[in-house]
Amino acid sequence: MSEDILRLEPQEVWKYFYSLTKVPRPSGHEEKVRSFIADFGKNLGLETTVDDIGNIVIRKPAVTGLESREGVVLQAHLDMVPQKNGNTDHDFEHDPIEAVIDGDWVRADGTTLGADNGIGVAAAMAVLASTTLVHGPIEALFTCEEETGMTGAFGLKAGQLRGGILMNLDSEDEGELFIGCAGGLEVTVILDYDKRPVPEGHAGFMIGVSGLKGGHSGMDIHLGRGNANKIMNRLLYYGHERHGLKLASIEGGTLRNAIPRESKATVVVPAEQSRCFLDELAMFSQIVQRELAVVDSGLRVITVPVETPEYIIENSVVSRFLHMFYALPDGVMRMSDEVPGLVETSNNLAVVASCDGALKVECLLRSSVDSARDDLGIMIRSVARLAGAEPVLSGSYPGWKPDPESTILKSMRDVYKAKFGKAPEIKAVHAGLECGIIGSTYPGLDMISFGPTIRYPHSPDEKVHIASVGKFWNFLVEALRNVPEV
Structure with missing residues (x-):
């Protein structure tokens, strides 16, 4: 990794982000980063607790004279999405992230960067370590396994937090303040x-x-990018219907909250059909490439001969599976009526796999309307049942209803305008921020979410805009200085 990152401004944030890149922290394997953060708090002499689920709370007293300010919870999640390019050799459980400066951005070399939510964690660490910042009582809440089901937020117990304001540092557009988010539901x-x-x-x-x-x-999800699992299903369906294709194995996507980029399948076709199958599959692949030429021009489809597999999947099951998957909804289902440009309800056909005698599909549904989320879940369940499957609906979590009269929103909106000469945009987001879950455990908690500009999170193209990190930090510092009294 280039240590030039340590010279970026603000150095107090980038130095902690640099240190985080050296600590493996893929979702579900956060032992090392948990120890790292807990030791960090203890070495500062601050009250540091780790709960049973793996969340960490570090408390820092108010500076003298600001003890009467409302307590602020700075919240970020410890884990990162482990995605890499197919030609990248990287073990997320052991290898550091190789981050590089690329013009105005910091990115990784063939893997996710972990700016989601490493920049938020680094900013909270910088606040805790500072001896010059002006602030009231501070709690830093570092949650675990956000990317794979918000385990930490779900496991947070009432009474663990004392503050009345929560600043979630997990948004990805500088200059925007988020005051609402979607809920979600997992379907397998x-x-x-x-x-x-x-x-x-x-x-x-x-x-x-x-x-x-x-x-x-x-x-x-609203950008209309290709879903590798949907594209693969089209190709398999075509081969199955036209050329007697039989399926031996399939694997596509890795995480519920990442739009699948890659998929692969091993198939067999009658030998006398092989030439025709390959020619027509290539032609059909070009059709899909033309469909996505504007939004996803890098699509590649390859078909190469392999040794005949040892077995195939029962053909009647494959037929039901391909028809079912074709009918399953993917992408945006409805746009919001209240917030222009905001997706209300969507589904991501995230993971497909054949293993241990089962074809498995994993979906993540999102909606800012709980009833619409549940309705979409029933739709998917109904399609699955028609194919002879019994789906499991799980991991339901609530959305975060916007409060335009929020006290911290008014304060931070005024601070931003005074500091940068323009008003921030006030938005809701079609993503499952932990605010919704935390707010259900702590009703009345005044919440807001903001962060630097991050592009292509959850993919190896992830990058963070350098200048936006500086604005994010300066805004956070001034916002803490101006927190209202209790």
Whole structure:
């Protein structure tokens, strides 16, 4: 990693972000970063607690004279999304992130950067470590496993926090203050299958879909980017209907909250159909490439001969699966009537896999309207049941209803305008910020979310805008200085 990052401004934030890149922290494997943050708090002599679920709370007293200010909870999550390019050799559980300066941005070398939410964590650390900032009582809440189900937010117990204001440092557009977010629901669909021997006279092929941009399934779902799983299903369906294609295995996508960028499948087709199958599949691939030429021009589809697999998946199950997947909704279902430009309800067909005698589909539904979220879940369940599967709906979490009269919103809006000469944009976001969950445990908590400009989170193209980190930090410092009294 280039240590030039340590010379970026504000140095007090970048030095902690640099240190975080050296600590492996993929979702579900946060032991090292948890120890790192807990030791950081203790070494500062601050009250530091780690709860049973793995959240960390570090408390810092108010500076002299500001003890009567409302207590502020600075909240960020410890984990990062572990995504890498297919040709990148990286072990997220052991290897540091190789971050580089690229013009006005910091990005990683072939992997996710972890600016989501590493910049927020680094900013909270800088506040805790500072001996010059002016602020009232501070609590830093570092939650765990946000990216894989918001485990830390769900596990946070009443009484752990004392402050009356929560500043979530996990938004991705500098100059915007977020006062609401979508809730979510996870759906898993499983079709059991039996293995069958490969019929005589069949040739094996590997089909690969790659080169898509992917992205965050909440922030980027409205951009119309290609879903590798949907594209793969179209190709398989075409081959199955036209050329007797039989499926041996499939694997696409890795995380529920990342739009799938890659998918691969091993198939067999009758040998006498092979040439025609390859020619027509190439032609059909070009059709899909033209469809996505504007929004996802990097799409690549390859088909290469492979050894005939040991077995295939029962063909009747494959047929039901392909029809089911074709019918499952993906992308934006409805735009918000109240907030122009905001997605209300969406679904991400995130993960497809064949393993241990089961074809599995994992979805993440989002909506700012709980009833619409539940209705979409029933729609997916109904389609799955028609295919003979019994889906599991789980992990439901509430949205965060905007409060335009929020005290901290008014304070921070005034601070931003005074400092930067323009008013910030006030928005809600189609993503599952932890605010909704935390707010359900702490009703009455005055919440706001903001952050620097981050692009392409949850993908190896993730990058953070350098200058926006400086504005984010300066705004945070001034906002803390101006927190209202209790």
